[in-house]
Amino acid sequence: MSLFKIKNLYNDSIIFETEIKEENLSYEEKLGKVAILAIESSVNLQGADLRYANLEGVNLRNASLRNASLQGADLRYASIRNASLQGADLRNANLQYVNLQGANLEGVNLQGANLEGVNLQYVNLQGANLEGVNLRNADLRNASLQGADLRNANLEGVNLQGANLEGADLRNANLQYVNLRYANLQGADLRYANLQGANLRYADLEGANLRNADLRNANLQGASLRNADLLDCKTPHFQIPQEGSLIVYKKVSGGVCKLQIPENAKRTASLIGKKCRAEFVIVLESPENNAGKHDPSIKYEVGKTIYPDSYDSNPTIECTHGIHFFLTREEAEEY
Numbered sequence: 001m002s003l004f005k006i007k008n009l010y011n012d013s014i015i016f017e018t019e020i021k022e023e024n025l026s027y028e029e030k031l032g033k034v035a036i037l038a039i040e041s042s043v044n045l046q047g048a049d050l051r052y053a054n055l056e057g058v059n060l061r062n063a064s065l066r067n068a069s070l071q072g073a074d075l076r077y078a079s080i081r082n083a084s085l086q087g088a089d090l091r092n093a094n095l096q097y098v099n100l101q102g103a104n105l106e107g108v109n110l111q112g113a114n115l116e117g118v119n120l121q122y123v124n125l126q127g128a129n130l131e132g133v134n135l136r137n138a139d140l141r142n143a144s145l146q147g148a149d150l151r152n153a154n155l156e157g158v159n160l161q162g163a164n165l166e167g168a169d170l171r172n173a174n175l176q177y178v179n180l181r182y183a184n185l186q187g188a189d190l191r192y193a194n195l196q197g198a199n200l201r202y203a204d205l206e207g208a209n210l211r212n213a214d215l216r217n218a219n220l221q222g223a224s225l226r227n228a229d230l231l232d233c234k235t236p237h238f239q240i241p242q243e244g245s246l247i248v249y250k251k252v253s254g255g256v257c258k259l260q261i262p263e264n265a266k267r268t269a270s271l272i273g274k275k276c277r278a279e280f281v282i283v284l285e286s287p288e289n290n291a292g293k294h295d296p297s298i299k300y301e302v303g304k305t306i307y308p309d310s311y312d313s314n315p316t317i318e319c320t321h322g323i324h325f326f327l328t329r330e331e332a333e334e335y
Helices: 027-040 329-334
Strands: 002-007 014-020 246-252 255-261 267-270 273-278 281-285 323-325
Touching: 002 027, 014 027, 246 281, 246 323, 246 329, 255 323, 255 329
Parallel strands: none
Antiparallel strands: 002 014, 246 255, 255 281, 267 273, 273 323
């Protein structure tokens, strides 16, 4: 039997001590066992030195671990719900399939940690260091990740619906097939990020840096790309034919008009929706009530050439200047 102590990492004071009967346990196993006893005794482990502790499958719910060092610790399948981990050091820790729902991880250092399949719903990760972490298939719905460092992180298949990633650094991150629906990515740095097949419906990417990012096969319906930098970005196939005339359809007050886009008229589709627009159009067919829905003063009369007040060719905006239309009658009717 020997006395085992948990010390404060910063001032070397003893936080908790107890006798260990099992002499054959490794240091990591002893440390994990003592940590569990401390938590069960409601001991505050703020600043505790728990480096490399074996805490696999333990219940750390509501634990106070602010500024503690869990560097390299084995926390697989542990429950850390609602725990206080602000400023904790979790570099290279194994957190596979851990339940961290509701935990406060503000300013935590998770560099190189394995977070595959972890539950991080509603977790506070503002300013956290997540560089190079493995978050594959993790649940981060509604998590707060403002200003977080996610460079080179593996986020493939992660659920980030409704998450706040404003100002986050996601350079070179793997975001394939990630769910970012309704996520806030304002001002985020996504240079060279892989977003192939990502769900970005209604995501806010205003002012985001998407230079050299890969957005092929991504769903951008309803997303905001205002002032986003798309230089050299690989975008989904979205553009309509740019040569020759084109037959299209527009919803007006009394039904659907059939329009022709002349071959010399500029036209563009949008990255973020099915609505397209043209520089000018010729009306081929129209219902009796042919007043425009947006501007009733415009009458879409058969044989008439219709011009907008101006034409905006920016494909990152869906509703802007131009004559709007759809490629199919069905889409126009449903609008």
